[in-house]
Amino acid sequence: MQTCQICGRELPPAGRGRPARYCSRACRARAYRERVAAKQQGAATTQSTALSIDRVVRAAIGLVDREGGAGPSMRRTAAELDVGVMSLYRYVSGKEELGRLMIDTIFGDHPLPEPGPPGWRARLELSARQEWEIYREHPWIPKLFALTTRPPASPRLMAYTDWRIRAVDDLGLDFPTMVRIAIMISTHTQSAAYPLAHEQFANNTREEWLGARSGEVRETLASGALPMVARFGADAFEASQPHSIFEFGLHCLLDGVADTISARNHR
Known part of the structure; x- marks a missing residue:
């Protein structure tokens, strides 16, 4: 006797066509949601297992090279790798260790x-x-x-x-x-x-930056208090x-x- 694959309720005898697997639309919807969740979890697991310390570190290096900043960010690095931020903690203890590994990797690339x-x-x-x-x-x-x-x-x-x-x-x-x-x-x-x-x-060169402030510079030098700088x-x-x-x-x-x-x- 066939039973619902979700709730286990007894199903009516099958007629023509494919046998029923669920007793109601609610059980069918629940089964669909479970399949989607399982697929997403499998994809996340596969992606996570593809990570490595080297991949995490080099992603962080590429990110800071491209976007700047004072150092690494666990959250931005996770976004760069398209993984959850907690996934990175399997490989590094935090941004301080990540920064150390970034520097070690770069100097290791230039012995x-x-x-x-x-x-x-x-x-x-x-x-x-x-x-x-x-x-x-x-x-x-x-x-x-x-x-x-x-x-x-x-x-x-x-x-x-x-x-x-x-x-x-x-x-x-x-x-x-x-x-x-x-x-x-x-x-x-x-x-x-x-x-x-x-x-x-920077949005401009040093020359452009200085040129935009030429009026301020002239005003400062006009006082005569900076005779050496005035010779620049x-x-x-x-x-x-x-x-x-x-x-x-x-x-x-x-x-x-x-x-x-x-x-x-x-x-």
Whole structure:
């Protein structure tokens, strides 16, 4: 004897055609809703199982590269992957860990060469320029560093520090001095790159922004209180650009390291 597949009620004997499976329209509607829910749950499960830490991290990187911001967002990353935000917590504990993994992934994509060029100066210069290129490609990273109370515990970021320490090893320097040199190179590069994030999504260039405020600038300079700033021209404006600050600062830092090495060797 046939019974309803939803409520189990006895069905009348089947006549011609396909046998009835439900006793009423209500049971038929309920069966339809259950099929739709099961299909949606299966799709969500399949999509969730397709996630991985690498996919989550790279989606977050692409999102911040494209839209800017001070760092990762669990909600925006979930929307980017078209999954529920809770799905991400199976892979990362929160946006702080997501940010750390993003930085680790990016620096892992740009490893420093082994053994590197000959000479400590060439090695430090290469490492600084490579880090600079990372920030040009992902200008939000220095901004994210500035918002954290401690540097991220990223093994592949720390590999840059280790590489730089090895670059100045066996030069007669004590270990704390070598650590200062390695960190100093990175700190300068990050600081010089910090304005890049503001430029990436600005509606106008620095020249256009300054031009729109030329009246305010002239009024400020007319007081005579800023005689050096009043001398600014095209060459000084170019000197104030982030890439110029990076190059000049790097040159000065490396000269200072050379002086430190020379002083230690002549003791």
